[in-house]
Amino acid sequence: MSTAQLPTPTPAPIARYRFRRPRIASAWRQPLAVIGIVLAATWIVVAILAPVLAPDDPLGQNAAPLTPPGSDHLFGTDELGRDVLSRVLFGARLSIPLALLLVGLALFVGATLGAIAGYFGGLIDSIVMRGADLVFAFPAIILAMVVTAVLGPSIRNAVLALVVVSWPAYARVVRGLVLSIGQTEYVTATRLLGASARRALVRDVLPNVAGPVLVLATLDLGNAVLLLSGLSFLGLGAQPPQPEWGAGVAEGIQYFQFWWIGTFPGLAIFTVVLAFNFLGDSLRDILDPQSSWRAGGEGE
Amino acid sequence: MRTRSKAWKALLAAAALLAVVVAAATAAADSSRAAAGTLVVDKSFDLKTADPQRQFEVTGGIVAHVLYDTLLEFRGSDVATPRPSIATGYKASKDAKTYTFTLRKDVRFSDGTPLTAKDVVFSYRRLINLKGNPSFLLGGVTSIGAKGNYTVVLKSKTPNPALPAIVANASLGIVNSKVVKANGGTDAVGADKTDKAEAFLNRTSAGTGPYVLKSFNTTSRVELTANPRYTGRRKPKFANVVMRNVLAPAQLLSVQRGTNEISIDLSPDQAKPLFGNKNVNVQAVAGPNIWFLFANSNPKISEITSNKRFQNAIRYGLDYSGSVRLAGKGSGRAAGVVPSQFLGALGDSAAIEQNLAKAKAELAASGLKDPEVELEFPSDFTSSGLSFGVIAQKVQADLAKVGIKANLVGKPIATSLANYRAGTEQLGLWLWGPDYPDPNDYLVFLPGQLVGLRAGWAAGSDATLEALGRKAGSTADPAVRGKLFKQLQTQLNQRGPFFPLFQPGQVVAASKNLTGVVYNAQFQIDLSTIGSK
Numbered sequence: 081m082s083t084a085q086l087p088t089p090t091p092a093p094i095a096r097y098r099f100r101r102p103r104i105a106s107a108w109r110q111p112l113a114v115i116g117i118v119l120a121a122t123w124i125v126v127a128i129l130a131p132v133l134a135p136d137d138p139l140g141q142n143a144a145p146l147t148p149p150g151s152d153h154l155f156g157t158d159e160l161g162r163d164v165l166s167r168v169l170f171g172a173r174l175s176i177p178l179a180l181l182l183v184g185l186a187l188f189v190g191a192t193l194g195a196i197a198g199y200f201g202g203l204i205d206s207i208v209m210r211g212a213d214l215v216f217a218f219p220a221i222i223l224a225m226v227v228t229a230v231l232g233p234s235i236r237n238a239v240l241a242l243v244v245v246s247w248p249a250y251a252r253v254v255r256g257l258v259l260s261i262g263q264t265e266y267v268t269a270t271r272l273l274g275a276s277a278r279r280a281l282v283r284d285v286l287p288n289v290a291g292p293v294l295v296l297a298t299l300d301l302g303n304a305v306l307l308l309s310g311l312s313f314l315g316l317g318a319q320p321p322q323p324e325w326g327a328g329v330a331e332g333i334q335y336f337q338f339w340w341i342g343t344f345p346g347l348a349i350f351t352v353v354l355a356f357n358f359l360g361d362s363l364r365d366i367l368d369p370q371s372s373w374r375a376g377g378e379g380e
Numbered sequence: 381m382r383t384r385s386k387a388w389k390a391l392l393a394a395a396a397l398l399a400v401v402v403a404a405a406t407a408a409a410d411s412s413r414a415a416a417g418t419l420v421v422d423k424s425f426d427l428k429t430a431d432p433q434r435q436f437e438v439t440g441g442i443v444a445h446v447l448y449d450t451l452l453e454f455r456g457s458d459v460a461t462p463r464p465s466i467a468t469g470y471k472a473s474k475d476a477k478t479y480t481f482t483l484r485k486d487v488r489f490s491d492g493t494p495l496t497a498k499d500v501v502f503s504y505r506r507l508i509n510l511k512g513n514p515s516f517l518l519g520g521v522t523s524i525g526a527k528g529n530y531t532v533v534l535k536s537k538t539p540n541p542a543l544p545a546i547v548a549n550a551s552l553g554i555v556n557s558k559v560v561k562a563n564g565g566t567d568a569v570g571a572d573k574t575d576k577a578e579a580f581l582n583r584t585s586a587g588t589g590p591y592v593l594k595s596f597n598t599t600s601r602v603e604l605t606a607n608p609r610y611t612g613r614r615k616p617k618f619a620n621v622v623m624r625n626v627l628a629p630a631q632l633l634s635v636q637r638g639t640n641e642i643s644i645d646l647s648p649d650q651a652k653p654l655f656g657n658k659n660v661n662v663q664a665v666a667g668p669n670i671w672f673l674f675a676n677s678n679p680k681i682s683e684i685t686s687n688k689r690f691q692n693a694i695r696y697g698l699d700y701s702g703s704v705r706l707a708g709k710g711s712g713r714a715a716g717v718v719p720s721q722f723l724g725a726l727g728d729s730a731a732i733e734q735n736l737a738k739a740k741a742e743l744a745a746s747g748l749k750d751p752e753v754e755l756e757f758p759s760d761f762t763s764s765g766l767s768f769g770v771i772a773q774k775v776q777a778d779l780a781k782v783g784i785k786a787n788l789v790g791k792p793i794a795t796s797l798a799n800y801r802a803g804t805e806q807l808g809l810w811l812w813g814p815d816y817p818d819p820n821d822y823l824v825f826l827p828g829q830l831v832g833l834r835a836g837w838a839a840g841s842d843a844t845l846e847a848l849g850r851k852a853g854s855t856a857d858p859a860v861r862g863k864l865f866k867q868l869q870t871q872l873n874q875r876g877p878f879f880p881l882f883q884p885g886q887v888v889a890a891s892k893n894l895t896g897v898v899y900n901a902q903f904q905i906d907l908s909t910i911g912s913k
Contacts, residue, residue, distance in 0.1 A: 141777045145706070159706060160773055232791065233759060315760050319790050320769045321776060334767060337652055 107365040116358025119351050127172040136163035138170040138323040146338050156340035158331060167323035168344050174324050175352065178239055179304040183297050185243045186304075190250025191293060197251065198258030199281070209255065212248030220245045221310055228316040235308075235324070238317035242307050246300065253296055257289045291367035299360030302353035309349050325349045419618040419894075419910055422634055422643045425625035427598040431581040432553035433506050436513035438904060441550045443602055443623065445903040448553025448587035449612060451481050451500065451532070452544055457665070459817035459901045460723045461858070462544040465612065466495065466554060466588065467532075470547075476539035476856035481547075483530040489556040490585065490592045490607045497526035502557035504534075505567035510575060514551035517816060539854030541861055542818035545723075549816055550903060556586040590616040590908035600625055604907070617896070617911030635660055635889045640912060642897060643889045644905055647765020648708030651887040655709070659892050664710025667764060667886035668719045668901035669813045671707070673698070673755075673775055673879040675806070678836025682806040684753050686836065689746035690784075691877055694807075695732055697739035697782035703774055703881045707766055710885020716869030717812070717825045717880050721901045723858060724819040724865025731880075732873050739782045752785040756799060757809040759790030764884035771881070772809050803834045817902045819865040823853050825878055835877045845871055 107113060126133060135154075136142065145161040147153055155164035197208040215223065220242075227241035258281075261267060267284050271277070309326025311317035318324030325345040332342015427439040432448045435441065452462035452470065467481040487495040504524045508515055518524075521543070523535040534543060546552065555565075564576030580586075585593035590612065591604040602623040606616040618640075626634065628650055631643035636657060646654070654662045675685040675694055684690055704711050715731035718724050743751075755776060757768040772788050779786045786807060791799070799805050812831065814821050824830040826849040828839025839846070845868065852864035872878065888905060890897040896909040 139777070141774070159770060160777070229792070232795070315769075315790070315792075319759065320788055321773045331770075334762075334765070334770075335649060337649075 107362050110362060110365075112358045113362035116355045116362060119355035120359055123172055123176060123348075123352050123355065126169055127176045130169045130173050134163075134166035134169045136166040138162065138166040139321050146335070148338075149340050155344045156338070158328075158341045159335055159338075164328075164340055164344055167328060168325070168348050170323045171325045171328065171345060171348060172352075174235070174318065174322060175305050175308060175349075178235065178308055179301050182239050182242050182246070182304045182308065183300050185239070186246040186300070187250050187293065187297050189243065190247035191254045191289075193247065194251035194254030195258050195281075195289075198255035199262065201259075205255070208251065212251050215245060215248045218245075221307060224307065224311055225314065225316060228311060233316040233319065235312070235318045235322065238308060238311040241311070242304065245307075246304070249296065249300070250293060253292055254289055257292060258285055261285045261288050295360055295364040295367055298356060298363050302356035302360070305349060305352050305356070309345075417618045417912070418620040418622055418640065419907065419912075420634075420638065420641045421621065421623045421905075421907065422626040422631040422641065422645070423623055424627050424631075424645045425599065425623075427602070427625075429578055429582060429598075430585065430593060430596045430602075431578045432551055432555060432587070433503065433510050433514070434512045434578060436551055439623070442904050442907065443593075443604075444550035444553050445589075446591040446604065446614075446616075446621075446907045447585040447589045447593060448550065448555065449487070449589050450548050450550065450552050450554065451483075452548045454548050454817070454900060454902050457721070457898050457900050459545075459668070459721045460725075462548045465548075466500075467547075470544060472541070472544075472856040474856060476541040476854055477536050479534045479540075479543050480527075481532045481534070483532065485530055486611050487588050488609050488611055489559070489588050490609055491556065491559065492609060493556055493558060495554060495556075495588055496529040497532050498529075499554050499557045500524075500532045501526050502560070502567045503554045504552065506555070506560075506565065506571055506575065507551060509567060509569055509571035511572040514549070517546050517549055517551060539856070541854065541856050541858075542816060542820035545818035546816045548902065553587055553589070555581075559586040588612070590614045591621060594620075614906065614908040616908050618907075621907050631889075635891065639891045639893050641891045642894065642905070642910070644887075644899075646887045646889060648710050648885040648887055649765055651709070651889060654889050660889050661892055661894070661897065662887060662889045663897070663899055664708075664885045664887045665899050666710060666712035666720060666883040667899075668721060668817065668883065669763060669811045670714045670717055670719055670883055671703075671771065671809070671811045671881045672714065672717065673881060674808050674810070674835040675877045675879075676803070676808070676836040677841065677877045678803065678838070681804055681836050682753060684748055684751045685806045685877075687746050687748060688875070689742045690748055690751060693739045693743035693746065693782050693784065694779065695739075695873075695879055696735040696742065697778055697784070698775065698879060698881070699734050699778045700731065700881060701734075702778070703771060706770060706774055707882045707884045708764075710887060712883050712885075714880035714882050716866075716873055717878060718819045718822045718865060718869060719814065719883055719901065722814070722817055722819055724852070724862040724869070726866055726869050726873075730866070730870060730873075734778075736781060743783055750783070750785065752787065753806045754789045755786040755807040755809065756789045756791065756796055756805040758793035758796045761793040763811055764886065766884050768809055775807075775809065800834055803836050805834075808835070814901070819861070820853050822865075823849050825872065825876070831878075837877055842875070845876070 141161045143157045143161045145159050147157040149156040153163050158164055193208050197205040223245045224241040227244050228237050231237040267280050270280050270284055308317055312324045312326030313330045318327050325348050328345030329342045335341050423439055425439050426437045428437055429435050430443060432444040435444055449466050451467040453465040455463050466487055467483055471480045501524050508518050520536045520540045521534050522537050525533045560577045563580035566575050582596050590607055590610045592607045594603040594605045596602050604621040606619050628645050631645055635641045635643040648664055651662055654660050675691045676682055677686045679686040700713060704713050712720055713728050713731050715726035715728050755772055757772040759769055761768055769790055776786045776788055800808055800810060826832050827837040827841040827846055848868050852868050855861040855864060886899055888897060888899045893913045895911045895913055
């Protein structure tokens with residue numbers, strides 16, 4: 081791990097630019113990357129434009145209940161006569177921003193704690209990392225269920241619960257990177273040249289940490305959507321009548337023969353998770369020198 | 381080459397043999413079942429014990445109902461009029477405090493011992509002193525006495541006109557006192573600690589019912605065989621009955637496949653594939669549970685929901701028929717708090733109907749501007765396959781049309797039940813299931829009573845209703861009592877804080893060849909009346 085970073089800091093800006101440009105293009109040109117970008121972009125557009133795109137009020141019980149998909153209601157209606165398509169579209173407004181918020185919060189908490197642990201070491205390091213190990217010891221969804229059970233079921237508490245279970249991943253990665261980069265010769269050199277610890281951290285360590293953490297965060301976005309809908313599915317996240325995807329799937333299970341109630345929210349979850357996973361993978365190929373070199377060399 | 385063909389032949393012969401054996405075995409199994417006449421009942425078990433005085437669960441009730449006869453019984457789908465069983469009839473004193481039951485003289489237990497009043501007294505005392513779940517049924521009874529061998533007298537401190545209905549409960553099944561005592565049973569005070577008969581009663585039944593217990597397992601199956609010494613009206617038609625612990629989706633499969641199969645746990649929605657299936661008879665009728673909404677009448681909980689005009693706005697704003705439709709096939713309108721099957725139930729024509737103009741006028745008259753209230757419900761609880769969340773969303777949409785903003789607050793049942801019981805919910809969505817099929821069980825909805833207090837309705841809030849409730853609850857004559865309960869509910873509907881919504885449907889699915897399959901709100905199903913064509 082630590083040896084691989086050695087060559088990165090030295091090249092001149094121009095050389096680095098020339099070296100990277102074709103790689104970026106090829107990574108983004110992979111079919112999976114294209115699918116990921118298109119899907120993610122579509123969902124983000126949907127989240128922004130939901131009120132314009134949705135044919136109906138997602139909460140309005142205006143149509144005949146349990147109408148199968150047809151020309152009036154493309155995705156059919158649910159047991160209360162609400163338009164499933166509108167609910168799926170509005171669901172994007174809930175799931176995607178909350179997933180972003182959740183990952184942002186987890187990243188902030190995890191990266192801060194990880195950096196502190198890695199930089200200061202010793203007792204602080206032990207305390208933080210044992211805390212992380214403790215969280216890691218439980219399956220994420222179980223621990224999140226415990227937290228929401230304590231706080232009470234609501235979408236806000238579900239986000240908080242998932243922050244509690246997702247920060248250690250970031251803490252671990254950031255701590256590891258800070259530790260390894262902090263010991264590299266160029267950091268030592270900067271410090272010897274008289275730069276402050278703060279400057280070394282911000283100018284030399286941080287840019288090298290940002291890449292891997294960004295990859296992790298992107299991959300985690302899909303996971304966050306999945307966990308959030310999982311909690312809502314179990315009745316611990318979004319509360320009725322919020323048009324949340326996981327809650328929609330749970331609703332569909334109660335009315336199994338009316339397949340459209342659960343299938344479309346399920347497909348929404350599926351496509352979003354898939355999109356962010358593809359995006360994350362492509363991003364890793366671009367940002368992580370190890371994986372992209374291997375990919376180029378071994379034709380993976 | 382030769383050996384290979386030999387091997388092939390051998391293999392083929394073996395396969396043919398296997399096929400014959402399997403076919404024969406299947407045929408044998410089929411014919412043995414037809415000859416022995418075994419009825420298979422699928423139910424997801426909530427079974428704890430076969431001891432009639434200890435059980436108070438649905439499955440236990442079905443079993444006890446055919447193992448142990450009661451003094452009076454309900455027949456068919458009726459739960460309004462208790463009919464003779466062990467007793468030929470009863471006499472009530474005018475004040476409804478003393479009930480005298482005369483017993484039939486030809487009743488015998490499955491071991492041949494004749495039944496006498498002593499056995500009844502023992503069973504009832506044992507029920508009270510075991511201090512189990514069903515003990516409260518005889519809570520009001522202060523004296524249980526026998527006059528001679530065939531008369532039993534029950535006395536209560538306060539008028540107890542529900543007693544005939546209570547006596548028909550399977551927990552009040554009569555056990556053979558001699559046999560139970562010989563196997564560690566007792567009816568003395570302290571029986572909850574000293575009675576050791578449960579293990580015995582889980583192996584062997586000691587009743588006068590149409591069936592006797594063959595094997596009993598609380599998690600897998602219960603087997604019953606016909607009681608050859610049965611002397612009563614309910615002659616068993618099947619020689620054997622097997623109750624299997626099967627979850628609803630599996631019940632759905634087996635009832636479509638077999639003959640002599642009954643499934644009694646399907647929700648109206650789960651049963652949907654069965655409607656139209658030629659091999660299955662499906663009944664969907666309204667069950668005895670009442671789903672209702674209430675508005676808290678305690679101003680300390682909410683100045684809004686305690687406003688009488690606001691309550692009227694809810695009363696006339698709800699789309700009752702829409703909720704019934706949501707509740708699924710077989711569901712019926714709850715015209716009042718007393719279920720439609722019971723004595724004193726209101727007819728559908730007496731139910732409150734939606735009237736949006738009136739609702740809006742009442743809201744305007746309430747003086748409240750854009751009221752916003754919280755509607756609490758158990759978020760993780762379903763009953764009859766119906767989730768409270770769905771109905772809560774329906775109510776929310778109904779109220780929105782009137783101009784009332786109801787914020788849904790779904791909580792796990794442990795939390796929401798605690799709030800409900802503490803009377804701190806502004807609007808609450810709950811159900812009431814009967815403890816015994818009698819309107820007296822619904823006096824709890826009056827001011828100062830159990831459910832009334834949960835809706836913030838303190839004693840003295842409505843003196844007229846309370847007086848009417850006292851009168852209805854203490855009248856012995858069923859006809860008069862029925863009328864009084866109708867009056868009571870009409871007034872409760874007009875000015876109470878409760879809004880009865882519906883009674884969800886109960887589904888019983890049975891193979892086409894079966895006869896006498898009838899859902900009953902008290903004992904679910906009487907296995908002894910089921911026969912085959």
